[in-house]
Amino acid sequence: MTASRRLVVEADGGSRGNPGPAGYGALVRDAITGEVLAEVAEAIGHATNNVAEYRGLIAGLRAAAEVAPTARVEVRMDSKLVVEQMSGRWKIKHPDMIPLALEAREAASGLGAVSYGWVPRNRNAHADRLANEAMDAAARGEPWVRGTEPSEAPGDREGGRTDADPESAESPGPAAPAWSSATTTPTTTLLLRHGQTPFSVEKRFAGVGDVPLTETGREQARAAALALKDLGLDAVVTSPLGRCRDTAAEVAAATGAPVRVEDGFRETDFGRWEGLTFAEVRERWPEQMDAWLADPEAAPPGGESFAATARRVRTALDKLKVRHRRRTVLVVSHVTPIKLLVRDTLQAPMGALYRMHLDVSSLTRIDWYDDGPAVLRSFNDTHHLGPR
Numbered sequence: 001m002t003a004s005r006r007l008v009v010e011a012d013g014g015s016r017g018n019p020g021p022a023g024y025g026a027l028v029r030d031a032i033t034g035e036v037l038a039e040v041a042e043a044i045g046h047a048t049n050n051v052a053e054y055r056g057l058i059a060g061l062r063a064a065a066e067v068a069p070t071a072r073v074e075v076r077m078d079s080k081l082v083v084e085q086m087s088g089r090w091k092i093k094h095p096d097m098i099p100l101a102l103e104a105r106e107a108a109s110g111l112g113a114v115s116y117g118w119v120p121r122n123r124n125a126h127a128d129r130l131a132n133e134a135m136d137a138a139a140r141g142e143p144w145v146r147g148t149e150p151s152e153a154p155g156d157r158e159g160g161r162t163d164a165d166p167e168s169a170e171s172p173g174p175a176a177p178a179w180s181s182a183t184t185t186p187t188t189t190l191l192l193r194h195g196q197t198p199f200s201v202e203k204r205f206a207g208v209g210d211v212p213l214t215e216t217g218r219e220q221a222r223a224a225a226l227a228l229k230d231l232g233l234d235a236v237v238t239s240p241l242g243r244c245r246d247t248a249a250e251v252a253a254a255t256g257a258p259v260r261v262e263d264g265f266r267e268t269d270f271g272r273w274e275g276l277t278f279a280e281v282r283e284r285w286p287e288q289m290d291a292w293l294a295d296p297e298a299a300p301p302g303g304e305s306f307a308a309t310a311r312r313v314r315t316a317l318d319k320l321k322v323r324h325r326r327r328t329v330l331v332v333s334h335v336t337p338i339k340l341l342v343r344d345t346l347q348a349p350m351g352a353l354y355r356m357h358l359d360v361s362s363l364t365r366i367d368w369y370d371d372g373p374a375v376l377r378s379f380n381d382t383h384h385l386g387p388r
Contacts, residue, residue: 007028008074188329237262
């Protein structure tokens with residue numbers, strides 16, 4: 001009878017960047033036979049690990065209620081924070097967690113009885129796999145689709161979780177240091193700003209307009225290509241704008257790496273400010289300029305905000321990390337996208353964009369780990385351009 005049926009819910013969530021692209025996975029098992037009765041997974045956009053963990057718990061409890069509304073349920077999770085908070089042993093202090101905990105309790109209230117237990121990560125691999133499948137599908141622009149037959153996860157954990165979650169400060173014990181050793185091979189991105197253009201010489205806003213390279217810019221692209229020739233590039237991903245595609249073509253000719261265009265790595269659209277100098281914009285749009293400098297959500301007239309640019313750059317990066325996982329990829333892009341990727345790596349505020357200088361044809365390297373934070377290896381490297 002369903003009144004006495006016993007179920008096990010296994011739930012997990014992860015965030016690639018923390019906060020970053022996030023998703024959850026959960027499954028329901030028969031407690032006696034171990035049979036998987038239901039699987040659920042979903043990408044939830046930009047969120048922290050803990051938010052994703054709670055969303056996985058809520059989805060798992062709801063899935064259990066659909067299987068057997070009055071069943072006794074044992075929840076197993078590798079999140080100490082969620083388990084201790086839902087068990088009532090730890091207070092819920094973070095404002096983002098309170099409504100999620102209330103939603104989880106509401107989902108549990110209709111079931112016969114619910115208990116919560118912590119398990120090591122290697123015993124929660126199935127739910128972890130589902131969460132990563134959802135995040136991978138979102139990076140490809142697709143919804144998660146359950147397989148025709150539930151399958152067990154492999155014993156190793158490839159995960160998409162970043163462990164250093166500031167919300168876990170509510171739990172006792174020291175947090176792992178941000179420089180803890182990663183156990184996976186990173187996805188390495190070499191970020192190359194395009195070569196010189198007439199607008200970069202005159203320090204004008206150059207957004208989505210197709211400003212060509214100067215002859216010096218082409219020489220710079222060739223110099224960068226020679227510097228990259230023996231680095232073992234697996235692929236080149238470029239902004240669709242001509243100044244980047246021409247730079248990428250020089251690298252492809254020198255390295256033989258295939259080139260793929262990614263629209264998400266294009267420059268910010270500066271709208272009516274395109275082609276103007278900073279002083280000219282300040283003179284014509286003083287209030288809009290002040291707002292733009294103060295608020296990343298503010299956009300130039302007819303243009304795009306830095307916040308909007310950041311969202312599409314993150315999506316482009318997620319797609320790259322799925323397509324070229326654990327490989328070395330050159331990304332040919334522009335000032336704003338490269339600065340945004342550096343800012344995300346350092347977990348810096350948006351104001352950090354105004355504290356970075358990025359030369360034309362400069363190289364920046366970032367390593368992205370599956371099981372830890374990203375690492376900035378070099379920034380604005382121009383050694384290949386010679387004395388200046």
